[in-house]
Amino acid sequence: MTAFTKYVRWDTVVTVLLVAVFLAGAGTTGGFADTSNLSAALDDTAEIALIALPMTLLVVAGQVDLSVASMLGLSSALAGALWDAGWAFELIVPVCLLVGAAGGLLNGWLVTRIGLPSLAVTIGTLTLYRGLASVVLGDKAVADFPDAYAQWAAYTRTVPGTFVPYPVALFVVLAVITAVVLHCTGFGRSLFAIGAQEDAAYFAGVRVKRIKIALFAVSGLVASFAGIVYTLRYGSARADNGIGLELVVIASVLLGGVDFDGGKGTLGGAVAGVLLIGLLGNLLTLNDVSNEVQVIVTGLLLIASVLTPRVISAVSERRHLPDQI
Amino acid sequence: MTTTLDKPAPTRDGARSLVDTVFRAREISIGGALVLLILGTWIANPGFLDDQGIKDLLLNSSILVLLAVGQSVVVITRNIDLSVGSVTGLTAFACGHFVSGTDRSAFTVVLLGLGLGVVCGLVSGALVSFGRVPALVVTLGMLYVVQGVDHAWAHGEQINAVNVPDAVLALGTGSILGIPYLPLISAVVLVATGYFLRTYRSGRELYAIGSNPEAARLAGIPIRRRILAAYAFSGAVAGFAGALWLARFGTVVADATNGWELTVVSAVVVGGVAITGGTGAVWGAALGALLLTTIGSALVVLKVDSFWQQAITGVLLLAAITTDRIVQVRTTSALRKRSRR
Numbered sequence: 320m321t322a323f324t325k326y327v328r329w330d331t332v333v334t335v336l337l338v339a340v341f342l343a344g345a346g347t348t349g350g351f352a353d354t355s356n357l358s359a360a361l362d363d364t365a366e367i368a369l370i371a372l373p374m375t376l377l378v379v380a381g382q383v384d385l386s387v388a389s390m391l392g393l394s395s396a397l398a399g400a401l402w403d404a405g406w407a408f409e410l411i412v413p414v415c416l417l418v419g420a421a422g423g424l425l426n427g428w429l430v431t432r433i434g435l436p437s438l439a440v441t442i443g444t445l446t447l448y449r450g451l452a453s454v455v456l457g458d459k460a461v462a463d464f465p466d467a468y469a470q471w472a473a474y475t476r477t478v479p480g481t482f483v484p485y486p487v488a489l490f491v492v493l494a495v496i497t498a499v500v501l502h503c504t505g506f507g508r509s510l511f512a513i514g515a516q517e518d519a520a521y522f523a524g525v526r527v528k529r530i531k532i533a534l535f536a537v538s539g540l541v542a543s544f545a546g547i548v549y550t551l552r553y554g555s556a557r558a559d560n561g562i563g564l565e566l567v568v569i570a571s572v573l574l575g576g577v578d579f580d581g582g583k584g585t586l587g588g589a590v591a592g593v594l595l596i597g598l599l600g601n602l603l604t605l606n607d608v609s610n611e612v613q614v615i616v617t618g619l620l621l622i623a624s625v626l627t628p629r630v631i632s633a634v635s636e637r638r639h640l641p642d643q644i
Numbered sequence: 645m646t647t648t649l650d651k652p653a654p655t656r657d658g659a660r661s662l663v664d665t666v667f668r669a670r671e672i673s674i675g676g677a678l679v680l681l682i683l684g685t686w687i688a689n690p691g692f693l694d695d696q697g698i699k700d701l702l703l704n705s706s707i708l709v710l711l712a713v714g715q716s717v718v719v720i721t722r723n724i725d726l727s728v729g730s731v732t733g734l735t736a737f738a739c740g741h742f743v744s745g746t747d748r749s750a751f752t753v754v755l756l757g758l759g760l761g762v763v764c765g766l767v768s769g770a771l772v773s774f775g776r777v778p779a780l781v782v783t784l785g786m787l788y789v790v791q792g793v794d795h796a797w798a799h800g801e802q803i804n805a806v807n808v809p810d811a812v813l814a815l816g817t818g819s820i821l822g823i824p825y826l827p828l829i830s831a832v833v834l835v836a837t838g839y840f841l842r843t844y845r846s847g848r849e850l851y852a853i854g855s856n857p858e859a860a861r862l863a864g865i866p867i868r869r870r871i872l873a874a875y876a877f878s879g880a881v882a883g884f885a886g887a888l889w890l891a892r893f894g895t896v897v898a899d900a901t902n903g904w905e906l907t908v909v910s911a912v913v914v915g916g917v918a919i920t921g922g923t924g925a926v927w928g929a930a931l932g933a934l935l936l937t938t939i940g941s942a943l944v945v946l947k948v949d950s951f952w953q954q955a956i957t958g959v960l961l962l963a964a965i966t967t968d969r970i971v972q973v974r975t976t977s978a979l980r981k982r983s984r985r
Binding site for chain 1: 771775776777778780781782784785786787788789790791792793795796799902903906909910913918919920951952953954955956957958959961962965966969970973
């Protein structure tokens with residue numbers, strides 16, 4: 320684009336910001352850099368982080384999935400209802416994952432076969448899945464999940480020798496896999512191609528429809544898995560679990576420099592965006608900053624993240640103008 | 645992107661009525677669904693359409709209709725305004741705070757709402773049009789900022805109807821010839837906006853921008869100014885809706901309108917305003933809003949288990965946009981065949 324974006328990529332800026340927030344927190348706030356606090360902070364972002372992975376792929380391919388938080392709720396409600404009905408937990412998890420994948424397939428099918436914009440489709444399924452969640456569980460809350468599993472998601476139990484809780488460890492593995500897929504394979508390149516110019520990608524031999532359906536299916540699957548993590552972490556299955564989370568996930572991904580118009584972005588940037596919002600929230604909470612102000616900070620960060628690169632490049636363009644003439 | 649901009653000149657043969665029907669199919673199919681829904685519910689429960697029933701239906705839908713009209717003006721330019729719900733909430737609270745315990749008139753409240761809304765709209769609009777940043781990101785950011793300001797300001801406090809002056813409440817409860825003010829106001833805004841979009845040059849230019857921004861720019865349309873104006877309008881409508889919300893309910897809590905942005909966007913999409921810009925009419929969006937509200941009311945009247953209501957709304961939402969899309973594809977191919985002949 321211009322001088323600024325040629326040398327500095329936005330995902331680098333977000334990563335620098337992340338480090339700055341971490342250092343500032345460690346310097347000013349006692350307890351922030353403690354491993355137990357970091358474990359808690361990371362664990363708190365586990366669901367957002369997990370869902371952000373397929374969301375990044377979708378946004379790179381020019382799509383969006385607003386139904387993820389509803390799928391999280393549906394999966395949580397289903398887990399609760401089945402547990403209530405006396406199912407074994409080992410059986411509940413695959414059933415929930417299957418439902419998630421099926422929900423994702425429905426999104427993908429409506430987007431590719433009927434040709435509807437994903438924003439419109441997933442607003443519809445956002446309502447549908449949340450509605451199904453309340454059909455499945457009503458306004459009950461199921462809480463008595465087996466200790467062994469609840470422990471698995473708790474921030475107090477970490478991978479031995481580290482301060483990383485298990486859901487986060489799993490996220491790290493999945494993030495590495497996703498990064499490799501997105502940035503080092505032909506499949507990843509085809510996602511960028513679809514996002515940049517769908518028709519061109521199609522004529523270049525990319526199986527656009529099949530890929531899109533697969534992406535939505537994975538998104539649903541991961542969202543339902545996040546629903547299980549959420550349920551275990553809070554020890555409570557409810558139909559309204561995670562309401563509004565979709566906007567936080569999308570905000571994190573966009574903050575990480577993934578272009579909503581598709582075709583641009585890196586997974587590293589998206590992960591940095593997730594961590595930045597998570598760590599900043601934790602830091603502000605430790606400093607007794609109210610939740611309302613945190614919401615404002617998230618909003619301002621989001622606006623700044625899209626505005627700053629453009630302002631800087633506009634300024635540097637103006638400065639370089641005389642040379643060019 | 646297909647557009648309805650280039651309507652063929654009317655001819656004298658039968659083709660005209662066909663083309664006309666075809667181009668109006670979107671609004672017709674939504675209107676048909678609405679009529680069917682109302683009739684079906686009425687047959688099942690005649691109480692649905694008695695005086696009070698009709699009044700409730702009109703009152704419940706009028707604020708959503710207003711917001712849908714404002715939103716569609718933005719969506720037509722291939723942008724989106726996710727901040728409308730929170731702007732409505734903020735203005736409702738601000739207006740309530742302003743009049744609480746005073747005897748200020750309804751006029752000043754509406755003026756305050758409009759002013760606040762315009763300011764919010766101008767901020768989003770300026771960022772989108774002059775900052776050239778994606779509308780979804782900016783208005784998502786605005787959503788958070790406005791919501792945060794609203795919650796931080798309200799801080800668990802709420803506006804109570806007893807403190808709101810009667811003159812303001814009268815705006816929400818009063819009526820002319822048995823028709824409440826609120827739906828009348830929505831209808832006036834709807835007709836004025838629809839007339840403007842259809843008739844005025846600057847209104848048509850909004851369609852041109854949404855249909856193809858680059859072509860619109862080359863054609864000399866002041867894109868930035870138009871988009872800024874569209875956001876200012878959407879903000880003004882949201883602010884107005886906030887003032888009306890206060891007038892109708894009297895009681896305002898900070899999170900009263902959380903999540904509305906998606907309902908408004910659903911109404912617009914169901915009403916046949918393409919999210920990809922350049923197509924659609926505010927009538928459609930208003931019908932979409934009316935349909936969504938009616939579905940909600942009908943499910944209550946039909947005594948559908950409340951746990952099922954949201955799921956059914958979701959299915960109907962998907963059915964509406966799917967049908968709309970299929971009709972659109974069919975008519976496009978029919979038109980292509982016709983022009984080949």
